[in-house]
Structure formats: structure tokens, C-alpha cells
Amino acid sequence: MDKLKSSDIQNWLLLVHQLPPKPTNLRVRVWRKLQQLGAVVVKNSIYVLPFSEKTNEDFQWLRQEIASSGGEATVFRANTVEGATDKEIVALFQRARDEDYTRVTAEFEGIAGALREQKRRGHLSPGRLANFEAEAQKLHGELDAIVAIDFFAARGRTAALSAFETCRKVMHDAQGQGGKRSGNTPGVADNVDLSQYQGRRWVTRQHLHIDRLACIWLIKRFVDRRGRFFFVANNEETKGGVAFDMFGVDLTHHGEDCSFETMLKRFGLVDDPGLCGIAEIVHDIDLKDRKFTRKEAAGLDAVVTGLAFFLKNDQRLAQQATGLFDGLYALLGRRAEKKKEKGLALAARRPTGRRGAGNQKKTAT
Template sequence: MDMIDDARPAEQRWLLLIHQLPTKPAYFRVKIWRRLQGIGAVAVKNTVYALPANAETQEDFEWLLKEIVEGGGEAMVCEARLVDGLSDGQVRSLFDAARDEDYEALIKEARALSAKLVATTAQDESAELSGQVRRLRKRLMEIAAIDFFGATGRLSAESLIAGLEARIAEDKDMTEEQPQAVTNLVGRVWVTRQGVHVDRIACAWLIRRFIDPDAVIRFVPGKGYVPKAGELRFDMFEGEITHEGDRCSFEVLLGRAGLIDPALQPIAEIVHDIDLKDGKFGREEATGIGHLIAGVAMANKDDEQRIAQGSPIFDNLYQYFRTKRG
């Protein structure tokens, strides 16, 4: 009798974005292409882009799908396993090749900047080079966030940039102000999508820490939910408080609530960089906090538990930035 081999590796699941864009305006096509690059998707066919399947990548594709449809295009997202044609290994190699190309470009810039640092003695020029090193670190974080399978070029890029940083002293000061009291959002029932991750966990923390300590938060399906009277939807399609332009829901909620505490701003930047993966703020803390939140999500299926486990992370961040003043 033939025995079934149970030792076979688990199949890789993929998310596929299949889309069609309008021919005009041209800038919209460029915008969507840049967004695809920013979330790390690779083309497996002309209008078919892939990402490894998980909660974060699904959310990335869902937001992009919404953007495409609002711009007059057509799109759908599906989960798939590869049966014939491309193998899982071949698709992984597409991701690795794309990231290694990014790392190689970064390595060239780092080497050129290293030569400039050795040659310069002027204080003004050193300050300018310091800014360029921070830009390289920001770019490395952007690439690492979408390096799903561990491309080989990361170690070399990390080593070079760490060496540059070791030669540069940075001094950054921020003024501290007291947070404004918030009363206009008290007593509302807050509603968000099930399967909370960084943006929604951060929003829930902000609501209960600064807006309404007794706030009720409900978790509902992401699609088809009809809000009841008195409810506020956050980080949901067509929600009252959700992504606006290139701002994540946490940033929008900060503005809507009128919170001006300077210690909350770097937290907003960290949440933005983790959630949108565009490296807009280049917060060096984003990678570590992103891993912590991902661990919380993996260990807890219940949304209230995710918020309960994730909130102390933001409590500690808040205290850190109040103490650090920047």
C-alpha cells in the first residue's frame, strides 16, 4: 500500500489583485503603480499583482482596490494557490529579485555617502550629510517592511548604514505641551472591522486613553455593516473616521479629536509608517513596534484581547516620548 507523504511543505497562499485602470488621467496610472511598489506587490501577469496572503497584505490590497474603483477603474482581490505555470518558489524569487534590486541601489548610495563623510570636515556639510544618512535609514525601513522572504541584500545594506550612523551624532529637540481635554466624542459607540491590527489597535487605545475611558468598541464585518444611531465607524470603508488622503485613521482621529499633545505626534508617525508602509516619516521605531503588534495579533484571535495586549505598547511609547521630548 502506498503511503501519503505528510511531510510535504505547506502550500503558500497568495493574494492576487486583478485590475484594469482607465486610460486617463495618466497620473492616476502612475499613482497606482507607485502604490503597488510601495506595498511590495510584484507583477505575475500584466494586470495581475501578487502578495503573500496574510491579514496585513489583504488590508493593503483592499485599500488599493478602493482607490482604483474610486478612480474609475475595475479591480478584484482573490486568494489563490498556484497549481501550474508559476511555482511558489518562482514567485518568491520575483519578490527577492525586486528587493535585492532595491537594496543594491541603497548600497551604492551608502558607499558614495561614506566617501563624502570621510572627506568632509565642515560642520555645515556634516549636518547635511547627517540628513542624507537619515534618508537612507528611512529607505531601508521601507524596503525591509516589504521584504517578505528575506532577500540577501538586506544584511549588506544594514551594515553599511549602521556604520554611517555610528559616525554621526544627532540632536533633536521638541517642545512639550499639555493635551487638550476632549469631550465632544464622549458617550459614543465606536465600531470597527473585525481582525484589528496596528491602526485600529492604536485608535482604540487613543479613544479609551484620551477621549472616553468608558468607550464601548464593537467589532463587525468589514463589508455590508449598516451603522446604528449614535455609532461612529473608524478605520472602515465609508466610516466617519477613516483614512483620508495619505493619512491613516489614527492621524485622522487625532485631528478630529483636537488632540495636540506633542508626544502623540511621533506615535501617529509610527502607526502611519507601519500601516501604510510608505516610509513617509521614516520612524526608526516602526519596525520593532510593527513586529510587536504582529505578535499580539498572531497570539490573540479575539479583538478585545488584541486591544488589551496592544494598548500597553502605546502606553509605554507615550511615556517614552513625553520623557524624551521628541
């Protein structure tokens, strides 16, 4: 477990509620919603989340739902929680997410094992392969949802991401090492020809957030200016389109890379400092592993989350986010230029080395 610095520990957001006996399904609905939000219980009917604008918004919506159903609920912010230390609460969050990660890891391993076995026996028909793809894609969506509520980097995340990557590779092998895919989604080689990606139909999962939004912007600005974008549910077909940030495709997470980082490498854009800066920010927001500790991550995450909540439409969100990434790209590009200019200026002011000094002495003699 990564040690949390005192500055890393946020204030806590608490939800205290009391539900009426009717409607009878309210208790189940509230419990499921709390699970989806990643909240943990510290006492009877006291649920906790680390404070942020998004978690506050989530709890406020749930409070309204409880109140509209005849129950009582209060949301408040606290520096401490009586009866539990910050370390104990963090451990509760990590334990809950580790249970989630253990489940999806086992399921990914089960899919990969079944694929290998059926392929070995020659029983892997196109229909069975399509079923495996749909199952794995749905599970990938569940993994993304777990990562989104893994507020304190639970240990099980690494194993779950590794199991996902293994399953993806086994699926790729079963599809014929880049041959025909059940959804006819074109694969992408390590070095791609951009002329083959002009005026294409680009497909990704609906309910966009940072990684997919950044990928859409990258495609529009640097890959396919005439591209059209379509957003589908996890188990929908992507036939005829270039799929990205979806299970079983090439333009998605690879190892420790998010989909945006994968695209930079696939499309030969890794030498652009502005794009590399955006990639680090997107990585920190999407994977929450603090790999680059970019200070811009929290602000961009909040803005994108707010836009998604306000617009409630993927097409409009993708359009609005374009300006955000344009501005960020210009800023980071300018920073890189200034840093380069400063480095050149410092190099020019450095005194000559020993070799130069020796040559001067020899000439004087």
C-alpha cells in the first residue's frame, strides 16, 4: 500500500440516513447506489466518501432521492469521523475495492482459460468467440467502474489490470493474430499508415470521460479531421468502425498505458511535448495511480466531470471538450518551448570545457 501523506488525506463526506418501511424496494435501491458510488459504512447508516465536488454531488442526489421517497438523509463534511481514524477508513475503502478486484480478476482469468481450452480442442466457433468477447467487454466496463471508485489505490488493482491485459491478448490470439475479428473491427499495427484512417467511423463506449474525450480530440486534430464518432453500450457491435478504448481492440489500454497514450505511440506522435504532457495528465486522471503526479489533473477532472453532468449528452460533451484540450495543448506546448529556450540560453552561457581551455593555452604558448 502506498503511504499516504497528511496532505493527501482529504476531508470526509458523510451521509446519514433513515429509510421508511415503504416503498419496500427503497432500501435495496439505496444500498446499490451506495455500492456504485464506492461508499463504505463506518457505523449503522453512516456512509463515508472522501470529499470532492463529484462525491458531494453524488451524495446530494442520493439525499434528494431518499427524501423524495419519504426518508430522512443528511450530508455533511467532516475533518474526522468519530470512532475511526483516517488510516482505518482508508483501509475500509481499500478492502472493499480489493474484494471487487479479486472478483473481476477471477472472471478475466476464467474467460482467458476457457478461450485457451476451447481453442486447443478446436471447439472455438465464431459464435462462441463472439460470446466471449461480449462477456469480456462487459467485464471491462465493470473494471473501469471499480477503478473510478478506487480512491486510495487498492493493491488488487495491479492484478486486475494484469488479468485484463492477459485476457485481451488471449482474445487477440483467438481472433487469429490480427486477422478477422468477430466485430470486423480493424486492427492497428505498431506503425500505422495515417492515410488508412481518413474519413473513418470511430466507435467507443458511451458515457464519455477523460480518456475517451482526449482520444476524440486527438483523432480530430492529428489523425482524422473528417472522422465521425459513435458511442455504443459495452456489449454493442462495432462493425465497420475503428473501435477505441474498448475491450478486445488495439487502440485501448496496454500495460500501464491508457488509451490516449496508446494512440500517441500507434500514430507516431510521441515526440510532441504538448501531447505528451496531456497524456500524463489523462493517465493520472484515468488510472489514478499517481504515476506522473500532474498538478493539472485535479482541475481538468473537475471541469470534465462538471461538463458531463451539465450537458448529459456525449456528442455535445465531445464538442465542448475540444476547446479545453486545444487550450491545454497550447499551454503545455508553450511551456515546453520556454523550457527549451531556457536550456539553450544556459548552455550558451556555460564556460568552455577543459578541452577548450587547453587549446587556448597551447595557442598562447
